[in-house]
Amino acid sequence: MISILVKSIQLLLSISILIFIHELGHFLIAKIFKVRVEKFFLFFDPWFSIFKKKIGHTIYGIGWLPLGGYIKISGMMKDKKNISSKNEIDKNWKFYSKSAIKRLLIISGGIISNILLSIFIFSCLLFKYGETYLPTKNVKYGIEVDSLGEKIGLKNGDTILFVNDKYVPYFNEIPKEIILGNSITIDRMGKIIKLSLNNNKKKFIFDRKEISFFIKPRVPPIINCIIKNSKAEKYGLKNNDEILSINSEFVSFSDQLKDLLLKYKNNNIIISINRDGNFIQKKIFLDSKGILGIYLKNFMDLDKIFSFQKKNYSFFESIPHGIIKSLDVLKNQIFFFKNVFHIETKAYKQIGSFFSMAKEFPSKWNWDIFWTLTATLSIWLAFLNLFPIPSLDGGYIFFILIEIITKKKINEEIIERSTIFGFIIISLIMIMIIIWDIFKVFIY
Structure with a gap:
């Protein structure tokens, strides 16, 4: 229950930051061009609001429905109550009294601010933490794969040589390149094999309930920690013990250990370990699940075995790398969006609402993960708002670009009706996505 609360608070804070920055982008550019902003709301406020206060010409407030936010710009939508004369319509503080370029910048303000926020966050993270990489050439024992890795044709111990006929210098980039690519070239016990990655194989990547690492560096079976009240604790196993064999069957890697424990479930085993150079044996009875009650070290815990590279960035170096990071995230999102429309990949199953977002926290x-996810969501929000759908920023941008090209203003009534229609469509899509999310949790 506490973990759900922590995830929910993180999501709410992240969304609040994204919405506030998005609307602030519109607000500031509107102010620069002396366009009056009547309302600035974090979250929607149908029927009532949690808080509101009028300062100058603007009502600032917080709504109760955390599905977005909005600003109301004077003259952007017809207000029949206030139109009394032609003079009122032509007031120079109204939206449509400004040139098309100024209106385009005001509408683009939210998208621009979300892009800048993403770059700013990634730059700050790079400046503070730098980046730690595992060079692919230092993955000395090949890879360990889960059931998903096996489905796309990989096996434990494979060495990945190329993805899409291209050498990938850092191991952490390989999973992404596999998802984006069309082939993997591997070395399997001295035999060079090229695996194709068609849509039928990619569906295994997208058709899963949880995002997981389907490949990781293969590592020796060294105990990271012992679970309290487990068999491992009862029989005296300790942190940093290296498991050498089970019933005289040698164990070189952690994936082999898992297989052997399942093989000998409901049986006594003799487990041989290396403890600080001393050879020790323990006789243990395994239960029906073959569980010892240990967590093994992963490759990040084994810096004495794997040689990592750490890159630190100065303040000025972090900015261009922050831009690159944002562009990489955007590229991945565009790829995912493209695959949503390929039914055979089943990428549509990864579409989710706030419930799915919360699970990522x-x-x-x-704070490191919180800001990374916030930066990722920020560039995603900018991307979605570019779609030329009425009621989204992209819809307004589309109308203004038509006006610039044709040099004729589009009838405001057409824009208004399109916006209402667009809002209804987007609301229905959001409801469908929420229903789909609930369906995934309880049924799928």
Whole structure:
């Protein structure tokens, strides 16, 4: 229950930051061009609001429905109550009294601010933490794969040589390149094999309930920690013990250990370990699940075995790398969006609402992950708002670009009706996505 609360608070804070910055982008550019803003709301406020206060010509407030936010710009939509004369319509503080270029910039303000926020966050993270990489050439034992990795044709111990006929210098980039690519070239016990990655194989990547690493560096079976009240604790296993064999069957890697424990479930085993150079044996009875009650070290815990590279960035170096990071995230999102329309990939199953977003946040508060996800969502919000759908920023941008090209203003009534229609369509899509999310949790 506490973990759900922590995830929900992180999501709410992240969304609040994104909405506020998005609307602030519209607001500031409107102010620069002396366009009056009547309302500035974080979250929607149908029927009532949690808080509101009028300062100058603007009512600032917080709504109760956290599905977005809005600003109301004077003259952007017809207000029949206030139109009394032609003079009122032509007031120079109204939206449509400004040139097309100024209106385009005001509408683009939200998208621009979300892009800048993403770049700013990624730049700050790079400046503070730098980046840690595992060079692909240092993955000395090949890879370990889960069931998903096996479905696309990979096996434990494979060495990945190329993805899309291209050498990938850092291991952490390989999963992404596999998702984006069309082929993998591997070395399997000295035999060079080229695996194709068609849509039928990619459906295994998208058709899963949880995002997981389907490949990771293969590692020796070294105990990271012992679960309390487990068999491992009862029989005296300790942190940093290296497991050498089970019933005289040698164990070189963690994936082999998992297979052997399942093989000998409901049986006594003799487990041989290396403890600080000393050879020790323990006799243990395994239960019906073959569980010892240990967590093994992963490759990030084994810096004495794997040589990592750390890149630190100065303040000025972090900015261009922050831009690159945002562009990489955007590229991945465009790829995913493209695959949503390929039914055979089943990428549509990864579409989700706020419920899915919440699951991405950790159950314990972690500022590094929080800001990384916020930066990712920020560039995603900018991308979605570019779509030329009425009621989204992209819809208004589309109408203004037509006006610039044709040099004729589009009838405001057409824009208004299109906006209402667009809002209804987007609302229905959001409801469908929420229903789909609930369906995935309880049925799928």
